[in-house]
Amino acid sequence: MKKLRTTIVxxxxxxxxxxxxxxxxxxxxxxxxxxxxxxxxSPDGTGRLADELAKTHPGRIExxxxxxxxxxxSAYLNGFQKILDGDAQAVVQMDADFSHDPAKxxxxxxxxxxxxxxxxxxxxxxxxxDQKWPLWxxxxxAFGNFYARSILSLPLHDVTTGYRMWRAGTLKQMPFERIQSxxxxxxxxxxxxxxxxxxxxxxxxxxxxxRRFGKSKMSFKIQMEAAIRIWQVLWNYRDLRKAGRLAxx
Ligand SMILES: Nc1nc2c(ncn2[C@@H]2O[C@H](COP(=O)(O)OP(=O)(O)OP(=O)(O)O)[C@@H](O)[C@H]2O)c(=O)[nH]1
Ligand SMILES: [Mg+2]
Numbered sequence: 001m002k003k004l005r006t007t008i009v010x011x012x013x014x015x016x017x018x019x020x021x022x023x024x025x026x027x028x029x030x031x032x033x034x035x036x037x038x039x040x041x042s043p044d045g046t047g048r049l050a051d052e053l054a055k056t057h058p059g060r061i062e063x064x065x066x067x068x069x070x071x072x073x074s075a076y077l078n079g080f081q082k083i084l085d086g087d088a089q090a091v092v093q094m095d096a097d098f099s100h101d102p103a104k105x106x107x108x109x110x111x112x113x114x115x116x117x118x119x120x121x122x123x124x125x126x127x128x129x130d131q132k133w134p135l136w137x138x139x140x141x142a143f144g145n146f147y148a149r150s151i152l153s154l155p156l157h158d159v160t161t162g163y164r165m166w167r168a169g170t171l172k173q174m175p176f177e178r179i180q181s182x183x184x185x186x187x188x189x190x191x192x193x194x195x196x197x198x199x200x201x202x203x204x205x206x207x208x209x210x211r212r213f214g215k216s217k218m219s220f221k222i223q224m225e226a227a228i229r230i231w232q233v234l235w236n237y238r239d240l241r242k243a244g245r246l247a248x249x
Contacts, residue, residue: 003032004109006165007088010037011075015096016044017213023053023061025102031109036083038064038075072162073186077176084172091171093164097211100163108165108204115202116170117194119156120163126205127158133210140223148188151230154195157203159188170199180236183222185229192233196240 008026012019019037026033037054039047047065054061064078076093083091090112094100100120108118121127123145129138141160148159174193181189194201 003030004090004112005032005034005088006090006092006105006109007034007036007083007086008092008094009076009079009083010035010094010096011072011079012037012039012042012046012050012096013069014042014044014046015213016042016046016049018097019046019049020053022096022098022102023057026105027057027060029102029105031105033060033105034088035061036064036079037061038066038079040066040069040075071182071186073179073182076186077179080171080176084168088168091166091168093162093166095162097213099209099211101207101209104163104204104206105165108163111202111204112165112167114200116167116199117191118165118202118204119158119161119191120165120206121156121158121161121203122206122208123157124203124205127203127207129208130210144184144223144226147227148230152188152192152195152234154192156191156195156201159191160184161206161208162187163206164191170194173197178236181229181233184226185233188226188230189233189236193237193240196237196244198244 023035026035037050039050041047047063050063054063064082080091090109092105104120108120111118122129123142129141145158145160148154149156179186179189179193191201
């Protein structure tokens with residue numbers, strides 16, 4: 001079976017210690033992979049490192065340099081815009097800090113054969129989070145998920161995971177201009193939009209490891225903000241819920 005031409009979008013902010021190791025772990029996989037690194041002028045020099053890696057892997061790594069820290073939402077939307085004109089058949093969203101195990105991409109590619117998008121899920125049987133994760137973080141992640149999927153009536157288990165594999169054709173049908181929220185909620189909003197447009201969403205179990213190197217950017221404030229914004233997402237797509245697929249025409 002011919003391998004899917006897959007491009008991985010990796011947003012980076014201060015991931016100099018992780019990036020070289022992540023690149024070699026990815027290119028050692030039995031998959032047809034290209035990488036697009038979206039770096040926001042990381043003070044630790046991740047951008048320069050990415051350029052060097054691109055030189056050593058000609059045609060397989062591209063780097064998008066952005067002037068300053070602009071958040072996850074625009075990092076991914078800028079990345080998608082750049083990729084979707086190309087010949088990628090599948091597009092992956094993944095963090096650079098080894099929280100997402102590269103080896104899982106093989107299983108996710110398998111499930112993508114019968115799905116429009118596959119989530120790397122911590123909350124399906126076989127999925128789990130790092131035991132070393134502080135209790136507040138475990139609790140917040142599990143509750144945040146329960147909260148989001150209940151309010152949005154999403155028949156899924158892990159709606160905040162940042163590890164996803166999309167069919168390029170599915171992403172091309174997503175009205176990105178309607179997506180407003182940033183950070184965590186951006187991830188929830190994207191999968192909610194895919195659900196409202198009736199795309200087939202699969203969940204593949206993953207083990208979410210705590211960040212290997214570098215400082216955590218997670219905070220209680222970010223989570224509280226997310227809890228409030230969920231209602232806005234519900235309101236923003238009320239038309240799609242009503243009209244279902246028709247709304248896309
Ligand atoms: N380009 C870009 N990348 C970002 C930005 N914020 C985070 N990232 C990257 O997005 C990915 C996810 O961010 P993380 O900091 O790992 O978020 P997290 O997993 O919720 O929290 P920690 O791992 O505990 O910090 C990582 O690869 C980050 O380097 C940003 O503003 N711009
Ligand atoms: Mg992380």
